[in-house]
Amino acid sequence: MPSAELDTATPAPLSATLNRELIGLANAPRGEAVAALKALRVRELALIKQWQLEHLGELTGNDVCSAITALTDALVRHVVERAFARVDAPADWSNHVGVFAIGGYGRGEMNPGSDLDLLVLAATKTPQVWLAKGYAELQALLWDVKFQVGASQRNLAELERILQEDFVTGTAVIEQRPLLAGEVPQRELAALLERFRAKRTLPFLRYKLDELAKRRAQAGVSLFLMEPNLKTNPGCLRDVQLLRNIAFMVCGSRNLLSLTDLDAITRADLLGVAATNDHLLALRSLLHFHHGRKQDVFQLADQVRVAQQLGYADVSRLRAVEHFMKHHYALVLHVHQVVELTISRLRALGHLGRRPLLILSRRTLNDDFSSVESLVYLAKREFWTEPDAGVRLLSMCRQAQSRDLRLSIELQRTIKANLHVITDAVRHDRAVGKIFLELLGDAGRVHPILVDMHNAGLLGAYLPEFGNLLCLMQFDSYHQYTVDDHTLLAMKNLDAVAQGEPSLPNMGRIFPTIARKDLLALSLLLHDMGKYMGRGHVARGAIMVDQVAKRLGLTEAEEELVYFLVERHVSLSDASRMRNFHEAAFLAAFAERMGSVANLNALYCLTYCDAKAVGEGIMTGWQESILGELRDAVEGQLLADGSHHASRHERLMDAFKTAGIELSAATAFLGELTGTYPYQVVPAEAVRHFQVLERAKREGVAIIHELKDNIIFLTAAVSDRHGLFADVAATLTGHGFDIIDARTWIAQQGIVLYSYRLATIYPARIREPELWTRFLTDLRAVAVGTIDGQALLERRRNTVLVNKPADSGFEDPAVKTEQRTSDDFTIVDVHTKDQVGLLSRLCRAISAYGCDISYSSINTMGDVAVDVFYVSRAGKKLTDEDAEGLRQQLIGALGLVTTA
DSSP states (O other): OOOOOOOTTSSSOOOTTHHHHHHHTTTSOHHHHHHHHHHHHHHHHHHHHHHHHHTTTTOOHHHHHHHHHHHHHHHHHHHHHHHHHHTTOOTTGGGTEEEEEOHHHHHTOOOTTOOEEEEEEEOSSSOOHHHHHHHHHHHHHHHHTTOOEEEEEEEHHHHHHHHHHOHHHHHHHHTOEEEEOOHHHHHHHHHHHHHHHHHHHHHHHHHHHHHHHHHHHHHOSOSOBSSOBTTTSTTSHHHHHHHHHHIIIIISOSOGGGGGGGSSOOHHHHHHHHHHHHHHHHHHHHHHHHHTSOOOBOOHHHHHHHHHHTTOOOBTTBOHHHHHHHHHHHHHHHHHHHHHHHHHHHHHTTTTSSOOOHHHHOEEOSSSEEEETTEEEESOGGGGGSTTHHHHHHHHHHHHHHTTOEEOHHHHHHHHTTGGGSOHHHHTOHHHHHHHHHHHHSTTSSHHHHHHHHHTTHHHHHSHHHHTTTTOOOOSSSOOBOHHHHHHHHHHHHHHHHTTOSOSTTHHHHGGGOSOHHHHHHHHHHTTGGGGGOSOHHHHHHHHHHHHHHHHTOOHHHHHHHHHHHHTTTHHHHHHHHSOTTSHHHHHHHHHHHOSHHHHHHHHHHHHHHHHTTOTTTSOHHHHHHHHHHHHHHHHHHHTOSHHHHHHHHHHHHHHHHTTOOHHHHHHHHHHSOTTHHHHSOHHHHHHHHHHHHHHHHHSEEEEEEEETTEEEEEEEEEOOTTHHHHHHHHHHHTTEEEEEEEEEEOTTSEEEEEEEEEESOGGGTTOHHHHHHHHHHHHHHHHTSSOHHHHHHHHHTSOOOSOOOOOOOOOOEEEEEOSSOSSOEEEEEEEEOOTTHHHHHHHHHHHTTOEEEEEEEEEETTEEEEEEEEEBTTBOOOHHHHHHHHHHHHHHHTOSSOO
16 A cells, blocks of 8 residues: 555545545455555554644644544445445435444544444335345445444334334434435434434433443442543543433434523533543543554553643642643543533423422522522522621531531532632631531531532632642552542541441441541541642641641640641551551550540541542451551550450450360460560461461471452461572562562461462462462472572563553652661661562562561552561661661662662
């Protein structure tokens, strides 16, 4: 196929030679024609891709989709004409049969990987012999040219019957556009659709709204997922298409602007929807072109690349991708809100059934607001001119909350248009501050009213520190939601705790003892407010507490509690993952930092609500139990009594007894694992450790594994030797396992216990017994030195990785040694980008420096490793000089240029 220059002067940038080339193929043999059409399609798509990348600042998503649609039209028309010519169709066949583009193709919104949806419609009742043959040839040709085809052939009566109940087909046909169709097929299809509108609007709309509810349920709890699906997530392409469907069925036009007929929906609203649609189409084309296939999930790595392509820059300590995604989330939020408003108007105007008799459910909330069907509406238009409108507005929110009412979407929009009533005087009004604290203190129903206030812009207007977080992403491949949405989900978790839903150990007893639930909720609302300026948010957020406290009129003691909770909000989480928190020196220092059991309990609750809101599946049962153990240990230290240790021992013994383990054997087992081991494990875990240790005494190596939600919990016991940890880690990595968490203990008989939480690059094979047999065989060989662990690691390096976390751009690697926390060990903290074989490399470097690892805590957070090692040499902690030497050894092993 000859090369061609891209003509950017034409609206649809096709090669100047394309039409001539298609004409030249009219009489070519079938095989030659198919090969040429495939080559033409590949060539033209490559040119459109080049055109988009070279003119990103000038082109819209509609421009690109129009170009792809124009290319598709040219090829499809050629194929249609060839197919019907092959079966000797009459010269005027298009007056009897119409070929229509439907669905996304009908809208002219073709992305590179889009399916090709066609309708071949017979406008006459008399069957045409040539039609069936021509349709079959058409489908075969389209598949041969490598189109992903969804085609159907119907006559008018058949199509009309189908549309009565098959609303999936109806949705596609609504978007019809003639490709090769005479006047008769076009007129008949238009009349059919008008009859469809007249008869089936109500059931069609109900079906589409049910479909919307299911789509939202599948998308999860948040509008602001970090890796959104550009097609199906709330506010994305499917929602725009829904608005077009509603416009056609209710207003008789596929033009979005016709929705202004529903009242309260403005032209500006709909132009904003169109702009979002254009934005989403542009992103989708970029994804399809880059991946060479249909790709609708906007992954973190794609976000980084696209932000750079679009010219976003790092500004105000936020990365370019964070600025770009903030803009993206604002756009889809607008579409989501217009969809909600449209649904509300459909109900109010009776398009979803009998028009509601509002007077029957109308209730007066106060002189300014009333409620209808549990939704609050403005009762008088002149409200916004009242001198104390801001105060009364916030007071209304508290009243609505106390009656379990929600703010209507109409009221939210009106509030957003009148946020000028929230002045500095309102923000500093102590009476308003008291109302806001009452709102936050109504534990169990705080989240709904805060969501409505946030959607209306009211929460950010009253509390600007929270307003800074609007649609702000936190690009770390660990958090799954934007900062504002994460915080509101944390408030939802707090409501769940107040309502008695299962949470952390003993929370049902602890939460009622928290005296100031309003201050706990305020602290949770503010805990991430420092993120609006990027990393280092904990210290920055703590500094900001003072200004909020002054505006709300908090006393010194109240401010001190909020400051403590914001400034320490990661302390429990970090200690549970990164420290042997039962060691006496650390426990004493940590308890001193907590100050009181009341502080500890409030922080315990905040930590749970925060951690659970990071994302689905992030807070595991293991982590919950460890947090519970940490809280109990710190409480025991604060109360300075021995009851905690005794009750722990009793619980362990009960677990051993239940498992059929004799008391003497259990006591001997605990004697082998001295120190704080009994306080680092839950009873069920100790039983597994006993079982695997006993087996290892006989066989040298033993493992037990469990699978929960595609995560492997592995317990292993291996006879100890110098450098063993590195080789065990290499063996795991070589067998395709990724280490998410790990802890280790050494029994007195010289056997090391390992407790791992693992993922795998071979998820389909983890249930196969052969995999575990091979792993155990290799682990035995590595334990005695007959196989080199490094060789197994190299095998993994040559494996194609799947489901690799996106690059978060983590640029703050650090290796630190800490000498004060432990009396017996030097603590090594490593924060660095995760990579294949990292744990093995770290352990090998520690062993090479002549050190032993007594305890470790290994954590993977997205693509960042947070690893902690308790090390010693000859049974003693390192000198300061040796600790620095080990630090430099690890820096060299990691290949870091600079580190803290």
